[in-house]
Amino acid sequence: MTSSSAYLGKDLVGLQDLSADQIRAILDTAEPFKEISERAIKKVPVLRGKTIVNLFFEPSTRTRISFEFAEKRLSADTVNVQSTGSSVQKGETLVDTARNLEAMRIDMVVIRHSASGAARFLADRIASNVINAGDGRHEHPTQALLDMLTIRDKLGRLDGVRVCIVGDILHSRVARSNIWGLTRLGGEVAVCGPRTLLPTDVEELGVHVFSRIEEAIEWADVLNVLRLQLERMQAGFIPSLREYNRVFGITRERLERAPRDLLILHPGPMNRGVEIDSDVADGPHSVILDQVTNGVAVRMAVLYLLAGGVPERAEAAKRAGEGD
């Protein structure tokens, strides 16, 4: 039985709010869910009759598809609402949109929004479970969880593992969620990127900072290579994509000089030849597609855990007699 210290509560807003036990409970629950996606009939009835709305105020393909697969494999009914073509464009507020959906008796909302804090804001105002699928620069908890699951699968542990996140840390919710989650489970985290793309108070997050990628490669067991948003160049954060690739790009030549084999992660979608070269992305140490596979299992685990009952009722159920 899950102990109540590992109980997740109503929502998953960010990993900053979670204890090590809670994060471990999600990762441990994700393991058996992997097997369901390998079955001929990829479906279990655990969320039968539940309605889940995927509320995406920002374009997203892989996160939305991954959530949708997870929901459908648990037998939930799903509705996708995207900001284009919906009443969101007509100026309806976030809460009004969500309350209207709730009036149609939904059970869970998966939200992606460009404003940091949008998921928490919504979670505090509606009764349905809320899962953050990325809010502004704040957090993207399920992405970090799938990164952690992939690292734990490949290296057998997270405690003491050295993970360097490379790229645009400043604008990255993936980086923030990874930093919270990994440090909570005993991992060591570093960041590496152009100074203009690191938060000014980055050391306060409890991470090492490398300004040269060669140092990061020498230190790390794992590189989590972030996507360089092309609009950063237009905004003047970096001089050019070629310049970025020359200084921070993950190339085979750079990895060959590493003292050990590095695990290469990337949350996708990749800019091949910018932050990562093709022969690294497709190379033997890349676990990028394992991340995608694990993403479905992690999201199934989160949906399953959040849709559960409450601890008090569990205690009552336990007292009423152990199972048969």
Add this chain to the structure above:
Amino acid sequence: MVELRRQLLMDERAVERALARMAREIVERNHGIRGLSLIGIQRRGVQLAERLAAEIERAEGERPPVGTLDITLYRDDLTTVGPRPVLGETRLPAGGIDGRVLVIVDDVAYTGRTARAALDELADFGRPARIYLCVLVDRGGRELPIQPDIVGRVVEATPRERVDVLVPEIDGRLAVELSVPEES
């Protein structure tokens, strides 16, 4: 204060004798071990299935394939049980289940809801030729019309009492105990 008074129903020798007899019964019903596979229900059914397979191998010279099944996701009370139970591994026996004679192995038969869930889950995996239900202890109290085919021991237990099957891999010893809550 409510305390549990524990009472030994079967010691190690008694459980071993029951399992040996159950293994013979499985082989007898199936007229040998042709097409036979065992499926242990998580958690303690898994260890019992392994023991039955070892007994069958001793008698027949060949070990039937053994799989494990976690029925948690098929339970009918998941929205009321509170925080989610930890899931165990589901692994079909080698050779799959289509056209096989399956023996579902569980520790205790009580309400029948676990067996119901197991049947539903197996139906999603394929179409066995035949399914038997085999339990070490039948404690009565059925809430569904499902009866075990092969039983180690029948015990009359009231709803307040609890029947625990203990296995060495999880509990450190092999036994069956009855727990009776007592006001002290």
